[in-house]
Amino acid sequence: MSVVAEIDGVSTEIYPIVDELGVIMLDGDAELYATADGRTLRVVCASGRLTGLTTADPTNGRATPATAATPTTPQKCAIPTTQASTPTAAVLPQSRARCDDSEEVLWSGRRTRFLIQKYKENFGNIGKKGGLRNKKQLFLYLTDAVNEEFECSLSVVQVTNKWKSLERAYKRARENNKKSGSGTAECRFKEEMSDLMEKQHHGTRGYSLHCPSQPGIKGTPEVQQRRSKGPPLVQLLRKLDEIEKNRAARHAEKMALFERFVSAYEAKK
Secondary structure, eight states, X not given: OEEEEEETTEEXXXXXXXXXXXXXXEETTEEEEXXXXXXXXXXXXXXXXXXXXXXXXXXXXXXXXXXXXXXXXXXXXXXXXXXXXXXXXXXXXXXXXXXXXXXXXXXXXXXXXXXXXXXXXXXXXXXXXXXBOSHHHHHHHHHHHHHHHHTOOOOHHHHHHHHHHHHHHHHHHHHHHHHHSSOOOOOXXXXXXXXXXXXXXXXXXXXXXXXXXXXXXXXXXXXXXXHHTOOHHHHHHHHHHHHHHHHHHHHHHHHHHHHHHHHHHHXXX
């Protein structure tokens, strides 16, 4: 659930930073929130009128107005704890912010499921002839795929950390259910993760969702388009080749810019 707070006189939508159990994280007596542009805020409650609340749909990231609001409800204000009289935003230093502080903002349900799907499709190609060499190359490919699909700019570290957190959450729920025998511990993406994680748990190297189509079944236009581009492994190799070419082109541009800078500097002497 997002909250509308007054930050430097501007109504701004902020999102709670939660741990893997869904509990809002604290910094002293303040709750931690994040803005849509990635700033981390320390938030305390100040007496006043509720300016507005919104509830965020985790599957698409869009907000819808809350159905109830009472004048006596305290307003969420992002303020420094040392200046309680003036509601302003207090941005935490980068060294104090956890790497997954704005995870709820960065990783919607749809984006997370896309990551899981792409991982499952390509994990089985690691170590195969003409395929991915290692996991590092896999996460480079996954990062590029997520950024292209959702037009964002996630780093390889963010994608890698997200996958590791998904693995930890699944394993923790599985171990808790084994010990208690009740099966009450839940993992949010258990259904999407279960087949791959169980294969890995029993020692299977890889897993792929690619299956040959049955005769007489043409499939959806999207499936037909993917088939026209070639097998998944061929598509993956083309994508990796494109990534390498783009990287080489960026390097050449940087070197050309550096040479022009050196030439201009020498000309001024």
